[in-house]
Amino acid sequence: MRYMLLICADENEEAEMTPEAMGELMENYMKFSAEIEAAGVYEGSDRLQPTATATTVRVREGKTVTTDGPYAETKEAFGGYYKINVKNLDEAIAWAAKIPSAASGSVEIRPVWEPEDY
Helix, strand or coil: CEEEEEEEHHHHHHHHCCCCHHHHHHHHHHHHHHHHHCCCCCEEEEEEECEEEEEEEEECCCEEEECCCCCCCCCCEEEEEEEEECCCCCHHHHHHHCCCCHHCCCCEEEEECCCCCC
């Protein structure tokens, strides 16, 4: 089964990190990425730009309305994701728990719709 591991963290904490602490965090992500790739379950990942760069789109009464920023006011924001292909939710949970930001933020696990599920 394919799952998205959606990484949520407090952007303010990251912005206030020392260069050394940020370097350590990125090193931990590189190690995690290497581990998940070596395990053969990795399908993709990306780090997202801060929420200040986001644009939200809504269509109301046939008109497109855009808003700067994220879709909701929240302390934690999506900062990136990993897409994995594993046997079950338990395996997805085990991988999510290894993501470095899980120690200070959270990781939401969402199954991916497969074409045969439509």
